[in-house]
Amino acid sequence: MSSVTGAMPRQPIIAAEAKSIPPLSVGKAPQTPPESIADTSAAPLLSIAGVSKSFGPLRAVDTVSLDLRPGEKHALLGENGAGKSTLVKMIYGVLQPDSGTISLEGRPVRIDSPSMARGQGIGMVFQHFSTFEALSVAENLAVVLPDRSLRDIRRDVRRIGAEYGLGIEPDRRLVDLSAGERQRVEIIRCLLQNPRLLIMDEPTSVLTPQEAEALFMVLDRLAEEGCAILYISHRLEDVRALCTGATVMRRGKVVATCDPRQETAASLAEMMIGSTVERPRKQAAYIGKPLLEVNDLDVPSVNGMALKGITFSARKGEILGIAGVAGEGQSELFAALSGERPLRRHDTIRVDGRAVGKLDPSRRRRAGMAFGPERRIxxxxxxxxxxxxxxxxxxxxxxxLRHGAKMVREQFDVRAEGRDPFAAALSGGNLQKFVIGREIMREPTVLIVEQPTWGVDAGAAAAIHEALMTLSAKGAAIVVISQDLDEIFAICDRVAVLHRGTLSEPQVTGNVTAEELGMLMGGAAPTALAGVS
Amino acid sequence: MLERRVAPSPALAILSPVIAVALTVLAGFALFAALGKDPVKAMEIYFLSPFADAYNRSELLVKAIPLALIGSGLAVCFRAGVFNIGAPGQYTLGAIFAGGVALHVPEGAAMIWLLPLCLAAGFVGGMLWGWIPALLRNLAGANVILVSLMLTYVAALLLDWLVRGPWADPLGRGFPKTAAFPDGALMPTLLAGTRLHWGLVLAVAAALILSWMLFRTRRGFGIRAMGLAPKAAAFGGFSEARTITYVLLVSGGLAGLAGAVEATATIQQLQPDIAAGYGFAAIIVAFLGRLNPIGALIAALALAVTYIGGENAQILLKLPKNAAFVFQGMLLFFLLACDTLIHYRVRVRRRAGAA
Structure with missing residues (x-):
């Protein structure tokens, strides 16, 4: 590989002194990360001081400060909606801060656009890659690097691949690549632009454990060469294995900074989720026989998370919460339960004792089920x-029919103009009230909802929660798949956690702490719970 | 720039075809002026001569019948988001099936039933040809557009082979055509002295039935839901595969019926060029009719005007034959462009990044 490097007319990536660093040794234990070369006395590469950003009444990022030194691997931790993505978008020039300053090497900068960020040596690897499926790796890179020839790009891809263990054939088409391979393309794209700071947004959420291990080796290597890494994740074990510093965000604010290597998964989860004293909890309800039984549900992966051995039941009068961060198999579970993806085995799902596994959504509705998916329009x-x-x-x-829609509008206080408006004309909250109301009008014995109050105003959310609790009190079994722990604590009787396509044992909501759930959501083994409570 | 409207504009839904026709006339002026013809006279011949006398008016309807039959079926198909552009092939198969019955039912059999049998056979033939892309799409994920289009050429070659080979007229002196159909297989005329035939009743009935199906039945609802939001339709319990099969069978069957009607009414035998471009022109008809079967009926008349007007212009103005096709193409172009206005509004863009 060195002969290839020697033939290069340009040195796009590595400073001359960094070239002397020997290749990374393989087989290190994750518990003992290599010593950081981050020099704590050096001036910070990136310095964020008192940055805020609001969207309407919501303060997404609230006077956040953060320093990042060359070679530092820094984690940004927090629940969904804690403000991580908003903060990072400001660093990458997608959003502009309302107040506060962002400085690079001590000089305040205004980053108006991602291309300006790239010009400053900031690279970002997104959670979902925006690529042209039908084009090759090299062609995809040429789209974002218009000043380089396809031939140069092909050669650089091979060279970087060999150097960093990011082997990828530049002429393969994107459509043929796995998620891990696509991420490699994204990382190569960043490396081709000489990054001083590399931002990784939930990088392991799409990777297999082996791919994640390989990614960590690449990031270690980059950090040794002096590149700072800002690593966004809610996977606690990833952060503990990789990062040398961490900033924890909650509701837009920095609530803690720490060295994750000195922390346990439980203590990190506690920082992330915070105390649970103010969370209202559902009163224990009358709970009867199981109305929905799911027994050893397996769904192979099709561009998503595979479901493995999911077993649970939801009982008469009960609201069962299924918690978990995004992309852990929620939409796959919903499709399996709704019949949008019918199953091979008929008795995998039973409704009031009757097997429905092979039925399509209409027939499952006739068996007494109703469904409210996450996406409305x-x-x-x-x-x-x-x-x-x-x-x-x-x-x-x-x-x-017009009468039915009218009844839903009256009973569930759906506000919209006109006698019979288009669904697109309704606000998110009102449309969601309509959808949930429409399903409740079916008087289901089993109701499955995913993210029932996602993107909905507080008033509508309260109305939806009340409607769900009323339905359960009438004797229906309800499953709420949600990423919102507050919602789960507020309305659910029992809760289980979905992580990487497997479901934990459901527990009574009153007997479980948010920390314990947070650990399960972050992928800590259930046995580790014993040490917490 | 274009900005999405909150709700589709009902006024523009009606106005859009009018604007499109106006723009077509405007572009037509430029076209004819460039060809060195008098644009005003050309427009007069194009748009007024087809209504000038009873003969022209009946010919207008004769042209409109196959366009309406195929177009209303395609309207249903396109509503589902299934782009069947193989109507010419389905039409041809319909003609072949009708002709096969007409030529091979032995003399003396119940002749009253011969014509209905021919039409039914034509419907089945078209359905069969529409079923193939549905089957390949559902079993192997094949592209409906490509498969249906390719089958058009297969159908045309099949017809060509039949009229030159096994079904060739023994008295035809080598001309590629079959014998004339027996009298029992011929469609009676509706008005004495014209070519206007009972196909008109079939076309109107088909449009009414399809319109009822599309807007009043649950199946029709599923078709429209799938075209607007496939995932929502699947959530509602409408099987994508079954809907695709259904709309291809319906549109294929109607194209086949159109082929059978043309073969038994106006041509009265089989010959290689029976298709006359109806199958592709019906795509324009379906869109011009706002993907509404009854709208397709009206649109078929509008397109027939350009056909008859184009023929008259060829004779009277000595226009090149392709000018009529250019004119039709412009109409479709402007129509689709104007449709954008129903869902989007035009806004002059201010400088971005003012925030």
């Missing part, structure tokens, strides 16, 4: 259709 509702027709989507009867 395009999944639970059709934006270009009127409410009366949207009502029809899950109600078979053809008569009195």
């Amino acid at each position: 395009g999944h639970s509702a059709i934006g270009d259709m009127r409410l009366s027709e949207n009502f029809r989507l899950t109600h078979n009867a053809t008569r009195a």
